[in-house]
Amino acid sequence: MSTQKKNQNTKSKLHPRSKHRNRYDFAKLIKSSPELNEFVAINKYGDESIDFFNPKAVKALNKALLKHHYNIKYWDIPDQYLCPPIPGRADYIHYLADLLREIPNNIQIKGLDIGAGANCIYPLIGHQIYNWSFIGSDIDEKAVEIARSIINENPGFKNYINIRLQENPKLIFKGILNPDECITFSMCNPPFHATAEDAMKATFRKQRNLKGKRISKAELNFGGQHNELWCKGGEARFIKDMIYESKHYKENCLWFTTLVSKESNLKGIYNILKKVDAVEVKTIEMGQGQKTSRIVAWTFLSPSKQREWLNK
Secondary structure, three states, X not given: OOHHHHHHHEOOOOOOOOOOOEOOOHHHHHHHOHHHHHHOEEOOOOOEEOOOOOHHHHHHHHHHHHHHHHOOOOOOOOOOOOOOOHHHHHHXXXXXXXXXXXXXXXXXXXXXXXOOOOOOHHHHHHHHHXXXXXXXXXXXXXXXXXXXXXXXXXXXXXXXXXXXXXXXXOOOOEOOEOOOOOEEEEEEOOOOEOOHHHHHHHHHHHHHHHHOOOOOOOOOOOXXXXXXXXXXXHHHHHHHHHHHHHHHHOOOEEEEEEEEXXXXXXXXXXXXXXXXXXXXXXXXXXXXXXEEEEEEEEEOOOHHHHHHHHHO
């Protein structure tokens, strides 16, 4: 294989430890999950692929990826819920592992996934790759039920993933973490848009750009409920509220983290972190295809306090 062809087949922006840096091997994926077969066809470039505008095809691909790469035997969500792309979700987990690399191997790492959703992807992948334990929180009661059913159908996860309902949508940590409960990290993929109209307009633009033609109806190929895609004030407001509340849990968590999709939000985030006296702030760049994102991580613990926290 030529170097040029090899480079085309390698997704170099993904984390070096990612299982998804090469093109999808549909023969192996179909062997793991035969239901994917009906959605695979030769595209205009002569390659095997699926129609990424077909929500059923995207969900079938996710099932196959989770089963083949992560040995997750059962995974299913209703069509209206967010069906996230697995490679990007796995990257967040890998970069978190880099952030936590100095933690001794004998210490059990436990994380909080804020807004785990019905799909529960981060806890599932995080446990399978690194043997981490998780709390998954969500404000959607139905999503919590679905995530719990996924855990129950995969018995190996029962002792490692605990899904909790956030009964007050205005709160993030309170009502989820017990006062004396300690976690190694929190993670979050916050709702990006400020309104449902903004979310729909973005979907129209995305599909028009990818298909290269006018479309009459926007169909969310990855699904998504309102609280998964938009919230009042959008990403910037959600992260602002999360930072202010995190200060009240500075002794409970070693590293707070969040995805930040919009680069223009970073300046405001850094200003708020300065106001709440975050001791250390890190920004981790990550990308997939043409999209660039980043993780912002902060802690209220000095290096000496971090050592005390680990001993505790």
